[in-house]
Amino acid sequence: MLTELHARVKKHLRENDVRYSTGRQKFIAALHAAGGPRSATHLHTSELDDVPLSSLYRTLTVLENVGVLERTHDGDGVAMFELGEWLLGHHHHLICTSCDIVTDIDLGNDLENAVAEISATVAASHGFTMTGHTLDVLGLCEDCG
Amino acid sequence: MLTELHARVKKHLRENDVRYSTGRQKFIAALHAAGGPRSATHLHTSELDDVPLSSLYRTLTVLENVGVLERTHDGDGVAMFELGEWLLGHHHHLICTSCDIVTDIDLGNDLENAVAEISATVAASHGFTMTGHTLDVLGLCEDCG
């Protein structure tokens, strides 16, 4: 629910002495509606065309620094932004190699535990201290397939 | 073995009417020694400091276009290059969030099959046509941990 998301972000920002301005609220709403990570250009052309790119990028950086956003990169190295895991929950991605749209997916408890255990096993066997994992499924989305 | 790698790349390039020049051979040798994907800057400063960056980038593009290299991106969106899967075999990555070094790992048949099956299952349940998967383990490498 968007109202609850706003409340959680607002509280988090207040704790970090960062203001939840109108522009930042519009931005969070746009990302909430997206259903997956989106690039600055995508957000700018689709939802936030009245916000200057310099302001949009600064908003992204500010919210990332405080942990509200996470930054990834698409196949061309362009930055993509989504809500942090503590807001969205742990999940994975379907990446369409044709239209480049990324969709959030939840594995469910059984599959998620299996992935976590596999990751932990292989990390341990290499003397690696695991803090997380990423599983992306590549292919064609329902529209492109 | 490096000699065999050179032979396979040479054959592949010949079939695509691309020459396996001395510079390209040095580049393949450097990547072979790396043990994981590396950025153009990393390769330039460590192994190939006498090769101009413009030539290095062109080499990367040419070898990627013909399928000898695959391009990914690190946490800052900087391009990383590694040998294609048909040369290196399917594998996954340990990504150190401290020093940013990426290490190739092989899951072994059992774990690999499990990951592939999980990916296929979740793809199917979303009407997604899977063509591949990526599993990265994040954390601290043996040196940084």
Added chain:
DNA sequence: TTAATAATGAGAATGGCTATCATTATACAT
């Protein structure tokens, strides 16, 4: 209301990467 501080917007600057083009090296036919 005022003073202090934070957010915004316009534009310049940065940096990784690519395009251009003249020069040099390689392959192949003669």
Added chain:
DNA sequence: ATGTATAATGATAGCCATTCTCATTATTAA
């Protein structure tokens, strides 16, 4: 071997996503 066609190289300029600067505006709190 020699010449010719074509590909590779290197210096440089250009591109574009992103960040920085700084003057202006909005928000907070005394």
